[in-house]
Amino acid sequence: MEAMPPLETDPLARYHRQRLLPGIGDVGQRRIAESSVLVVGCGALGSAAAEFLARAGVGRLEIVDRDVVELTNLQRQTLYTEEDVHSGRPKAEAARDRLRAIRSDLMVRGWVEHLDSENVRDYLAEVDLVVDGLDNFETRYLLNDACVEAGVPYLYGGAVGTSGLCMTVLPRVEKFAASRTGRARGHLYARESATPCLRCVFPEPPPLAASATCDTAGVLGTATAMIAARQATEAIKLLVGAADTIDRGLWSVDLWRNRFASVAIESAPRSDCPCCGRRDFEFLDSPRQSAATVLCGRHAVQVTPRRRESLDLDAMASKLSSHGTFRREGGLLQGVLTRECDPDSEHEQVIELTVFSDGRAIVRGTTEPEFARGVYARYVGG
Ligand SMILES: [Zn+2]
Structure with missing residues (x-):
């Protein structure tokens, strides 16, 4: 040109x-x-x-x-x-x-x-x-x-x-x-x-x-x-x-x-x-920020915040209610995000999010740490 x-x-x-x-x-x-x-x-x-x-x-x-x-x-x-x-x-x-x-x-x-x-x-x-x-x-x-x-x-x-x-x-x-x-x-x-x-x-x-x-x-x-x-x-x-x-x-x-x-x-x-x-x-x-660890064999990534949090899971549940179906189970909140899928996956992969009361979360349906961090920042907060 x-x-x-x-x-x-x-x-x-x-x-x-x-x-x-x-x-x-x-x-x-x-x-x-x-x-x-x-x-x-x-x-x-x-x-x-x-x-x-x-x-x-x-x-x-x-x-x-x-x-x-x-x-x-x-x-x-x-x-x-x-x-x-x-x-x-x-x-x-x-x-x-x-x-x-x-x-x-x-x-x-x-x-x-x-x-x-x-x-x-x-x-x-x-x-x-x-x-x-x-x-x-x-x-x-x-x-x-x-x-x-x-x-x-x-x-x-x-x-x-x-x-x-x-x-x-x-x-x-x-x-x-x-x-x-x-x-x-x-x-x-x-x-x-x-x-x-x-x-x-x-x-x-x-x-x-x-x-x-x-x-x-x-x-x-x-x-x-x-x-x-x-x-x-x-x-x-x-x-x-x-x-x-x-x-x-x-x-x-x-x-x-x-x-x-x-x-x-x-x-x-x-x-x-x-x-x-x-x-x-x-x-x-601090040596690094929140850690994102791929959980081998589970097609999931665990995201750990840099500092321990004491999460109000009921407040989190109401925050997430318009983004999927979430249910409280003891010390965790679990559900499927309706508008997320892993862009690097070949197949439409459902993204499931589990949030723990200490601020940790597991993002299932991906093995990409950066994608999981992004999901965490968008839905849990950062
Ligand atoms: Zn200052």
């Missing part, structure tokens, strides 16, 4: 409307072009944020996601198409190709991986900031730990139902370390403008049975888009050197009830924070 002719010889031409903004200008646009951003999780938040950042002119995007595109993603995950569903493409690869089609000079890589304590530092070493597009708290707390340790800005976001939350974390640092690209991250914000971290505001991840997920409670595509737009905007502000304009609160929205709020978090008790106060990186230092 012949290469398409360039649209314009001036590389800044396509950003004309953005360069007109007094907060950006040509200087800001060049800074955006020199920047690198990591997007962790490329579902609804990650797709929308990555697309905004690619179109805004970010030089390099690194996208990490462990899942494949499914039909029920298309309602809100804006980078994907029906063709991606038919071919069962990994999201990281489908997103990479779509973003390249939007902007041919974008440097973008897609990593089909689960972010964990063994690889997170490598991803952070090469980027200026991180956008959170995750769907589980376990990985979020790991990412918060890693960003605070490395002094990398972390743009937290989450959405479920018709609501969303976001906050910008500028870690407290003694001295900014240079990224692997040689740039000291001190160009993004001054030490004095550090903010509380995720654990200052939410000291512990929510208990599993209490946390709604998009798969159990539903989610409005416009709620995810709104949070992603906020995250991308905060990223752009930081990249152009306008850290003084970031929102220093915890911002929340409920689009259905027309509620918007920004809660002041400056007084969050930072010195008591295990993460940014004591610098005890509990999630980062």
Whole structure:
């Protein structure tokens, strides 16, 4: 195939409307072009944020996601198409190709991986900031730990139902370390403008049975888009050197009830924070996250959460009631998920889920640890 002719010889031409903004200008646009951003999780938040950042002119995007595109993603995950569903493409690869089609000079890589304590530092070493597009708290707390340790800005976001939350974390640092690209991250914000971290505001991840997920409670595509737009905007502000304009609160929205709020978090008790106060990186230092072990000969995978949980199985049963027929049996809850099947299996394979009161689960009908982890994150929580 012949290469398409360039649209314009001036590389800044396509950003004309953005360069007109007094907060950006040509200087800001060049800074955006020199920047690198990591997007962790490329579902609804990650797709929308990555697309905004690619179109805004970010030089390099690194996208990490462990899942494949499914039909029920298309309602809100804006980078994907029906063709991606038919071919069962990994999201990281489908997103990479779509973003390249939007902007041919974008440097973008897609990593089909689960972010964990063994690889997170490598991803952070090469980027200026991180956008959170995750769907589980376990990985979020790991990412918060890693960003605070490395002094990398972390743009937290989450959405479920018709609501969303976001906050910008500028870690407290003694001295900014240079990224692997040689740039000291001190160009993004001054030490004095550090903010509380995720654990200052939410000291512990929510208990599993209490946390709604998009798969159990539903989610409005416009709620995810709104949070992603906020995250991308905060990223752009930081990249152009306008850290003084970031929102220093915890911002929340409920689009259905027309509620918007920004809660002041400056007084969050930072010195008591295990993460940014004591610098005890509990999630980062644990040898790995939740374990997924293939149970030999049983066509099943056991998923064990990183920390022992005391699960309320009745609450879990009502959360799962619209996703299959579940029954309580002593210390466990068992049932068949109506809308899951192992994409790698040759035959239609029914997925059975057994949840124990200690937070463990067995996913039957697959031998793929990543698929089982995904089922766990979607239905049990994470
Ligand atoms: Zn903290």
